[in-house]
Amino acid sequence: MDGKLVIFSAPSGAGKTTIVHHLLSKIPSLEFSISATTREPRGDEVAGKDYYFISKEEFLHRIAKKQFVEFEEVYSGTFYGTLREEIERIWTNGKVVIFDIDVEGGLHLKRKYGAQALAIFVQPPSLEVLKQRLSGRGTDSPQKLQERFDKAEKELNYAPRFDIILKNDDLKVACRQAEELVSNFLTR
Numbered sequence: 001m002d003g004k005l006v007i008f009s010a011p012s013g014a015g016k017t018t019i020v021h022h023l024l025s026k027i028p029s030l031e032f033s034i035s036a037t038t039r040e041p042r043g044d045e046v047a048g049k050d051y052y053f054i055s056k057e058e059f060l061h062r063i064a065k066k067q068f069v070e071f072e073e074v075y076s077g078t079f080y081g082t083l084r085e086e087i088e089r090i091w092t093n094g095k096v097v098i099f100d101i102d103v104e105g106g107l108h109l110k111r112k113y114g115a116q117a118l119a120i121f122v123q124p125p126s127l128e129v130l131k132q133r134l135s136g137r138g139t140d141s142p143q144k145l146q147e148r149f150d151k152a153e154k155e156l157n158y159a160p161r162f163d164i165i166l167k168n169d170d171l172k173v174a175c176r177q178a179e180e181l182v183s184n185f186l187t188r
């Protein structure tokens with residue numbers, strides 16, 4: 001059974017994870033698409049909730065078996081991907097899939113699913129603010145931060161390819177707007 005998809009993409013640090021968590025607490029018909037990744041879990045992350053943390057070997061095996069709808073080597077040597085069975089699991093539960101995914105992955109899903117999907121780009125007020133938020137999060141080493149900054153600069157140019165650009169300046173306002181956008185899409 002095919003259902004709907006809601007995609008939140010943005011450069012790292014723009015606030016997509018924060019907004020997606022807010023939506024999950026407000027809209028019960030949404031269910032988070034848990035991605036597979038080869039990166040190490042961060043302090044408060046839970047395996048099988050935030051990500052499926054798997055080895056590189058297993059990831060490559062699943063690529064070979066064509067089990068991913070999309071996957072990417074997002075940062076050097078670190079793979080992230082969406083498993084086909086994850087989307088199917090959520091649709092079978094009668095839920096709408098919500099994604100927190102990088103810009104390229106988001107565009108890939110939008111191309112694949114067309115009108116079934118709403119693709120939202122979360123835009124930070126500026127690159128400077130984005131850098132402050134990312135540093136303030138305190139989860140990445142200086143080298144990892146630099147990788148994310150470099151990638152962010154390129155990704156900001158892709159905003160016009162999304163269905164909607166959502167500014168995340170005041171978090172409360174952005175969360176309210178996100179709720180409205182998603183609710184409208186779900187009643188379409």
Ligand SMILES: Nc1nc2c(ncn2[C@@H]2O[C@H](COP(=O)(O)OP(=O)(O)O)[C@@H](O)[C@H]2O)c(=O)[nH]1
Pocket residue numbers: 010011012013017035036039070071072074080081082100101102103104105106148
């Ligand atoms: N293409 C793709 N990107 C993903 C997937 N899951 C997560 N990402 C993206 O990978 C990037 C790195 O994620 P993460 O290490 O959790 O950190 P963060 O962006 O710094 O919060 C982010 O832009 C995520 O949105 C996925 O399944 N596919």
Ligand SMILES: Nc1ncnc2c1ncn2[C@@H]1O[C@H](COP(=O)(O)OP(=O)(O)O)[C@@H](O)[C@H]1O
Pocket residue numbers: 010011012013014015016017018019133134136137168169170171172174
């Ligand atoms: N509008 C906002 N104003 C200030 N800080 C924010 C805002 N939105 C998110 N943040 C903070 O910025 C950091 C990055 O947000 P996060 O949701 O992890 O981004 P992403 O998932 O896009 O990488 C987090 O520490 C978060 O609490």
